[in-house]
Amino acid sequence: MKMARAAEVQIDDLSVAQVNVDGSETQSLAPKWKLYFLLLGLCFNLLLSTLETTIVSTALVSITNDLDGFSQRDWIVTSYLLTYTGFLTIFAKLSDIFGRKVLLLFSLVIFVVFSILCGASRSMTNLTIFRAFQGIGGSGIYSLVSVTTVQVVPHEKLGKYGAAVSSVFALASVLGPLLGGAITAKPKNWPWVFYLNGPLGVCAIALIIAFLPSTDADRETSKIFRKNAPSNAWRRLDHIGAIILLAASVLLIFVLEEAGTRLLWKSTTIIICIVLCAVLWILFPVWEHFAVGQRHTLREPIFPMGLLKSRFVSGMLLYAFFSGFPFLGVVINLPQRFQAVNDVSPFLAGIYLLPLLLCTPVAAAACxxxxxxxxxAPFYLVVAGAALQILGLGLMTSLPSTPLELQKQQFGFEVIMGLGFGLGLTTLLVMVPIVVEEKDKAVMTGAVTQVRVLGGTIGLAILSQVLNRDVERQLNTIVPPAVVQEIYQSVSTINRLNPAQQYAVRVVFADGYTLLMKVLAGFSGLVLFIAFMLWEKQPRKL
Structure with a gap:
C-alpha cells in the first residue's frame, strides 16, 4: 500500500495548509504577524472594490443631474455590475492557473486606470463604458481576495477571519453612501467619487507587492514573458467556457435593463438577445461537461459541473443568487427613496442607511x-438570516406614503434587515470548505460570489422595470408627459412644481418604492425555502 505523501502548499515561507494525496488535509499555522499583515492588505483591497458598488448609490442623482440622464441612472450601477459579475468565477479559475498575486495586481491596475477615466467622463455613454471596464478590475479584486482568504486561513479559524473579511464588505456599504453623499454635497464634485480610487489604488498595489508572497503559479506565469520559455498555462485555460459565461451574463442583464424602457419587449433586438442568452446558458454546462471529459487535453473547466450533483452545492448557489436580490436592491434603492420622497440631501440619505449597514458587520462577526x-452548525445561521430578511422587508412595506415626513420606525426595520443580510451572506463563505474539496475551493468561492452579485444585478434590473412602469403610469395623471420626462432626467425637477404637484409626485414615488419592498420580500421568502435544501439530520460544522 502506498503511503500518503503530504504536499505542502506554500506561499514562499508562509505555510498555510497541507493537502495529502488521499484528499485529507492538515493545517499548518502561518506566523501570526505575517497572516495579520496579509489579511490587512487583502481587506484594504476588498474595501476598494466593494466601495465602488455602493459609493454611487447616493451620488446617482447628482451625476445624472449634471449629465442629464436620470432615466439611465441604473446603468451607472449596472454597467459596473455586469462585468463585476461576469468575471468573478473566471478570475477565480484564472488564479489557479496564473497565480493570485499576478492577477490581483493586474486587476488593481485596470481598476485604477478606468476609475480615473470615469471621473473624466462628460457623457452618460462614456461613463457607462468606462464603468464596465472598471468593473473588470473590481471583479478581479473581489474574487481573488475571497479565494485567497479561504485558502490561507486554517479551517478552524475561518469563521473568525471570514467574518472580518465580510465585515469589510459591510464597512464599504457604510462608507460608500456616506462618501458619495459627502462628495456630492456640491453636485459638480461628483467626479471625485471615481478620482478617489487613484491614491487608494496606489496604496492597495503597494500592500499587495509588500505582503502577498508569490505562489508557484505566479512564478510559472513569469515564464510566459521570457523568450522561448515554455508554459502550459494558456493551454489549461478554458477560453470558450469563459467567453460563453461572460456573454450569457451580459446578455441577460441587457435584456432586463433595456426591455420595456428604451426598447419594446417585442423588438427585434430584445428577441434576438433573449434567444442568444437562452442558448448560451444551455450551452455553458454542456461545454463545461465536454471540457471535463477531454482527458487528453490540459484544459480545465471554468466551473466543474460535477459539483452541482451535490445538494449542498446547488443549495448554496441558489441561496446566494436569490439573497443578492434583496441586499443590493435595498442598498441601492433606499437612498433614492430618501431623496425622492423625503427630499433629503445625498449625504443625509447615506446617514439614514446606517442602521442597516452597521448591523451587517455586527451579524457577520456574530456568525x-x-x-x-x-x-x-452554519445551517441554522443561514435559516435565521433568511427569516430576518423577510421580517425586515415585510415591515418596510407597512410604511405610510407620507412625503417629507420621515418615519422613524423604518430605522428599526433596517436593523432587522441588516442582521439578516450579515448572517446569510457571511455564512455561505464559511460553508465552502466543509462542502467542497480543497481543489475546488477557489472556483466554488468565486461561483458563490458571482451568483450572489449576478442575482443582485438581475434584481436591480427587475426593480428598475417595476418602479419605472409603476411611477410613469401614475405621473402621467399628475403632470404633463414632458414634465414626466424631466423628472426622469433629474429628480430635482420635483422642487420646481407647485406644492400640490410636489406632494402628489412624492406620494407616487413612495408607493413605487413600497411596491419594490413587497417584491423583495417575496424573493426573501424564496431564500428561506431554499435554505432548507441544506438541511441534514446532523448539520455540518466547521
Missing amino acids: GFCTSRLKL
Whole structure:
C-alpha cells in the first residue's frame, strides 16, 4: 500500500495548509504577524472594490443631474455590475492557473486606470463604458481576495477571519453612501467619487507587492514573458467556457435593463438577445461537461459541473443568487427613496442607511463567533438570516406614503434587515470548505460570489422595470408627459412644481418604492425555502 505523501502548499515561507494525496488535509499555522499583515492588505483591497458598488448609490442623482440622464441612472450601477459579475468565477479559475498575486495586481491596475477615466467622463455613454471596464478590475479584486482568504486561513479559524473579511464588505456599504453623499454635497464634485480610487489604488498595489508572497503559479506565469520559455498555462485555460459565461451574463442583464424602457419587449433586438442568452446558458454546462471529459487535453473547466450533483452545492448557489436580490436592491434603492420622497440631501440619505449597514458587520462577526467558538452548525445561521430578511422587508412595506415626513420606525426595520443580510451572506463563505474539496475551493468561492452579485444585478434590473412602469403610469395623471420626462432626467425637477404637484409626485414615488419592498420580500421568502435544501439530520460544522 502506498503511503500518503503530504504536499505542502506554500506561499514562499508562509505555510498555510497541507493537502495529502488521499484528499485529507492538515493545517499548518502561518506566523501570526505575517497572516495579520496579509489579511490587512487583502481587506484594504476588498474595501476598494466593494466601495465602488455602493459609493454611487447616493451620488446617482447628482451625476445624472449634471449629465442629464436620470432615466439611465441604473446603468451607472449596472454597467459596473455586469462585468463585476461576469468575471468573478473566471478570475477565480484564472488564479489557479496564473497565480493570485499576478492577477490581483493586474486587476488593481485596470481598476485604477478606468476609475480615473470615469471621473473624466462628460457623457452618460462614456461613463457607462468606462464603468464596465472598471468593473473588470473590481471583479478581479473581489474574487481573488475571497479565494485567497479561504485558502490561507486554517479551517478552524475561518469563521473568525471570514467574518472580518465580510465585515469589510459591510464597512464599504457604510462608507460608500456616506462618501458619495459627502462628495456630492456640491453636485459638480461628483467626479471625485471615481478620482478617489487613484491614491487608494496606489496604496492597495503597494500592500499587495509588500505582503502577498508569490505562489508557484505566479512564478510559472513569469515564464510566459521570457523568450522561448515554455508554459502550459494558456493551454489549461478554458477560453470558450469563459467567453460563453461572460456573454450569457451580459446578455441577460441587457435584456432586463433595456426591455420595456428604451426598447419594446417585442423588438427585434430584445428577441434576438433573449434567444442568444437562452442558448448560451444551455450551452455553458454542456461545454463545461465536454471540457471535463477531454482527458487528453490540459484544459480545465471554468466551473466543474460535477459539483452541482451535490445538494449542498446547488443549495448554496441558489441561496446566494436569490439573497443578492434583496441586499443590493435595498442598498441601492433606499437612498433614492430618501431623496425622492423625503427630499433629503445625498449625504443625509447615506446617514439614514446606517442602521442597516452597521448591523451587517455586527451579524457577520456574530456568525464567526457562533461557528468558530460555539461550534454552531452554519445551517441554522443561514435559516435565521433568511427569516430576518423577510421580517425586515415585510415591515418596510407597512410604511405610510407620507412625503417629507420621515418615519422613524423604518430605522428599526433596517436593523432587522441588516442582521439578516450579515448572517446569510457571511455564512455561505464559511460553508465552502466543509462542502467542497480543497481543489475546488477557489472556483466554488468565486461561483458563490458571482451568483450572489449576478442575482443582485438581475434584481436591480427587475426593480428598475417595476418602479419605472409603476411611477410613469401614475405621473402621467399628475403632470404633463414632458414634465414626466424631466423628472426622469433629474429628480430635482420635483422642487420646481407647485406644492400640490410636489406632494402628489412624492406620494407616487413612495408607493413605487413600497411596491419594490413587497417584491423583495417575496424573493426573501424564496431564500428561506431554499435554505432548507441544506438541511441534514446532523448539520455540518466547521
